[in-house]
Amino acid sequence: MRGLVLTLLNQMVEERLGFEVWERALEVVRPSSGGVYTAGERYDDAELGALVAALADITALPADTLVTDLGRYTLAAFARMHPEHFRDRSARELLLSVDRVIHIEVRKLHPDASLPAFEYETSDPDRLVMLYRSPRRMCAFAVGLVEGVARHYATPIHHRETRCLHRGDDHCRFELAFGEPGLAA
Amino acid sequence: MNPASPPDESGTVPRAAFDRERAARRRSEQLLEERARELFVANESLRAHVDSLAQRAFELELLHDLTAYTHENVTRTQALQAFVYFVCTKSLWPTGHVYLVESDDDGEPRLRSSGLWHFLDPEPWAAFRKVTEGTVFRRGEGLPGRVLARAAAAWIPSARDDANFPRAALCPELALGSAFAVPIALFGEVVAVAEFFTSARSEPDAALLRTVETASMHLGTALERRARTKELELRVDELRRVNLTLRSTQAQLVESEKFASLGVMAAGIAHEINNPVAFVTSNAETLRSYLHQLRGAAPDLRRLLEVALASTDADVADAARAARAACEDHEIDYLLEDSGALLTESLIGLRRVRDVVTNLRRFARSDDGALAATDLNGTLESVIKITANELAAECDVRRDFAELPPVRCHPAQIQQALIQVLVNAFQAVADGGTVSVRTRVVDDHVEIAISDDGPGIDPDHLDKLFTPFFTTRPVGQGSGLGLSSAYGIVRRHGGEIRVMSEPGKGATFVVRLPVAEPSEETPLSSSAA
Numbered sequence: 001m002r003g004l005v006l007t008l009l010n011q012m013v014e015e016r017l018g019f020e021v022w023e024r025a026l027e028v029v030r031p032s033s034g035g036v037y038t039a040g041e042r043y044d045d046a047e048l049g050a051l052v053a054a055l056a057d058i059t060a061l062p063a064d065t066l067v068t069d070l071g072r073y074t075l076a077a078f079a080r081m082h083p084e085h086f087r088d089r090s091a092r093e094l095l096l097s098v099d100r101v102i103h104i105e106v107r108k109l110h111p112d113a114s115l116p117a118f119e120y121e122t123s124d125p126d127r128l129v130m131l132y133r134s135p136r137r138m139c140a141f142a143v144g145l146v147e148g149v150a151r152h153y154a155t156p157i158h159h160r161e162t163r164c165l166h167r168g169d170d171h172c173r174f175e176l177a178f179g180e181p182g183l184a185a
Numbered sequence: 186m187n188p189a190s191p192p193d194e195s196g197t198v199p200r201a202a203f204d205r206e207r208a209a210r211r212r213s214e215q216l217l218e219e220r221a222r223e224l225f226v227a228n229e230s231l232r233a234h235v236d237s238l239a240q241r242a243f244e245l246e247l248l249h250d251l252t253a254y255t256h257e258n259v260t261r262t263q264a265l266q267a268f269v270y271f272v273c274t275k276s277l278w279p280t281g282h283v284y285l286v287e288s289d290d291d292g293e294p295r296l297r298s299s300g301l302w303h304f305l306d307p308e309p310w311a312a313f314r315k316v317t318e319g320t321v322f323r324r325g326e327g328l329p330g331r332v333l334a335r336a337a338a339a340w341i342p343s344a345r346d347d348a349n350f351p352r353a354a355l356c357p358e359l360a361l362g363s364a365f366a367v368p369i370a371l372f373g374e375v376v377a378v379a380e381f382f383t384s385a386r387s388e389p390d391a392a393l394l395r396t397v398e399t400a401s402m403h404l405g406t407a408l409e410r411r412a413r414t415k416e417l418e419l420r421v422d423e424l425r426r427v428n429l430t431l432r433s434t435q436a437q438l439v440e441s442e443k444f445a446s447l448g449v450m451a452a453g454i455a456h457e458i459n460n461p462v463a464f465v466t467s468n469a470e471t472l473r474s475y476l477h478q479l480r481g482a483a484p485d486l487r488r489l490l491e492v493a494l495a496s497t498d499a500d501v502a503d504a505a506r507a508a509r510a511a512c513e514d515h516e517i518d519y520l521l522e523d524s525g526a527l528l529t530e531s532l533i534g535l536r537r538v539r540d541v542v543t544n545l546r547r548f549a550r551s552d553d554g555a556l557a558a559t560d561l562n563g564t565l566e567s568v569i570k571i572t573a574n575e576l577a578a579e580c581d582v583r584r585d586f587a588e589l590p591p592v593r594c595h596p597a598q599i600q601q602a603l604i605q606v607l608v609n610a611f612q613a614v615a616d617g618g619t620v621s622v623r624t625r626v627v628d629d630h631v632e633i634a635i636s637d638d639g640p641g642i643d644p645d646h647l648d649k650l651f652t653p654f655f656t657t658r659p660v661g662q663g664s665g666l667g668l669s670s671a672y673g674i675v676r677r678h679g680g681e682i683r684v685m686s687e688p689g690k691g692a693t694f695v696v697r698l699p700v701a702e703p704s705e706e707t708p709l710s711s712s713a714a
Contacts (some may be wrong), residue, residue, distance in 0.1 A: 038210075038214065040214065040217050082222075104222060104225060104226065105218075109225075
């Protein structure tokens with residue numbers, strides 16, 4: 001896992017819940033990295049899961065909610081860091097390019113890192129079906145990304161997860177419907 | 186500065202300093218992100234370029250080698266073998282094979298192994314090869330059948346799992362991975378399918394497929410060029426043959442024309458000579474009979490002279506003496522005797538003139554006479570008897586007669602012609618040798634070949650052989666009309682007569698006569714009627 005996700009988690013927690021909460025979570029988890037996260041390094045996948053679990057304990061929030069928040073936060077941070085990916089695209093077009101964007105942003109530093117895979121069903125221009133396959137099973141993060149995209153483009157996106165890795169399916173299936181840009185969801 | 190040491194004694198960092206530090210880290214990370222991405226994108230595009238260059242190099246190398254090879258004068262089989270070889274060695278696919286398109290009894294195309302293979306290592310593929318060479322595919326069946334049906338390349342990621350790859354089940358031991366096949370078309374028609382196999386499994390490689398398809402198109406073009414060249418060569422050959430035929434026809438026409446004018450001349454000469462010869466002969470015979478009567482009276486006259494000489498009458502005796510002196514002076518006895526011999530010789534000479542005239546007429550025009558269905562073997566048999574008795578005591582006659590249909594002809598004329606040819610042959614082997622007579626049916630003609638193993642014919646004489654009065658025998662021993670009259674007869678029957686000979690190797694005369702009735706008149710000359 002790229003350190004970027006962990007530095008963003010750190011940043012989000014510090015901003016929203018405060019310094020202490022992050023410090024307490026680190027104390028609980030005691031990650032092998034010592035909590036020294038930089039965006040460019042790679043870390044054990046388990047550290048993210050353990051931190052999220054610890055944070056859920058401390059805050060009494062569901063872990064999935066935290067991960068979805070992180071997805072939204074990541075999307076917003078990404079839009080600031082790499083505006084070129086977002087320019088001249090609709091929400092649907094951006095979602096269609098997610099696979100490619102993730103590919104570049106992960107592989108550029110770690111050519112052999114494993115990647116989540118998105119497949120698309122695109123027959124209907126107002127809808128989009130995204131199929132998510134990843135051994136990390138972070139579909140809640142994907143939901144956050146979709147919501148982040150909706151917010152960034154001010155385009156309402158109704159989403160439904162009709163299959164899920166957590167329910168024994170071999171992929172998660174998100175059915176998305178796009179509203180008019182500029183209208184609140 | 187050691188980052189582990191606190192910046193002041195209390196061990197805490199002022200908030201502003203911390204935030205500054207945090208912001209600096211974010212900015213450096215952002216920079217890292219950007220630079221890393223730039224590098225990555227540049228690297229990816231470079232890699233794509235390298236890949237496409239490698240692809241291009243592979244493509245060019247394959248096309249170059251294939252084109253260079255097929256540019257040579259190679260057969261279709263060699264070109265197909267080369268195609269499989271080049272594709273395998275350039276693409277590193279270990280096994281390749283060619284199926285050829287053929288037609289079944291209903292004219293439907295099907296594919297049968299050409300027996301052309303390329304193996305990196307034939308050992309593991311032995312069973313597959315056997316199965317392949319024993320399998321015929323129809324349109325749509327198996328990998329080659331699919332390619333034939335669509336006239337387009339096909340790729341099977343896993344031949345073992347493919348529903349339409351029947352050969353896999355027949356070779357359970359073989360490590361069989363992916364397969365692909367391309368059509369090879371000639372003038373828009375698929376004539377062969379080249380298929381390639383590997384033991385690894387791989388997804389369709391569009392670039393490889395495209396390259397091999399391009400190569401197969403090049404191959405098709407090369408084969409088309411070859412086919413066109415071959416056709417052109419055939420046409421040139423045909424033109425050459427036609428030209429030769431035309432020339433020989435022209436020569437024949439000239440020959441016919443020559444013989445036709447000779448025919449006219451011969452007919453005229455025969456006519457002109459015939460009358461004087463007839464009355465000279467008639468007069469000479471009359472003269473001979475007069476002479477005979479004169480000689481009949483001679484003994485009486487001689488006795489009268491004896492009596493007169495013995496006469497007592499002086500006048501009578503004087504006159505008798507004068508008469509005897511005159512007889513002795515003029516050799517009357519000798520004159521009487523020699524006149525008879527002279528007349529006999531003259532008559533023999535006249536008969537020869539008559540024979541020459543008859544032969545001339547035979548060369549020039551057909552005699553009247555009925556057409557009859559004739560057994561030429563029978564005719565030949567009697568002709569051999571007639572001529573051999575007279576001429577060929579020392580020589581061996583061999584017969585090789587095929588069963589012949591009856592030939593409608595003027596039997597007496599044909600007999601005459603065959604006599605002439607046979608006489609010629611017997612004369613060639615007068616000192617001993619063999620004359621072979623062979624008959625056979627060729628198409629709608631009967632062919633009679635008469636060969637001798639005599640000295641052969643001087644090449645300079647070959648084209649004059651049938652010309653009237655041409656003879657190689659000493660003056661007075663041959664009229665030079667025998668073969669020319671045979672020529673005239675055979676030509677009038679719509680046939681032909683040819684001679685083949687090499688000095689020292691004998692000669693063969695071939696007489697060809699049509700089985701069908703000759704057309705009413707095949708004139709040798711316009712006056713021949």
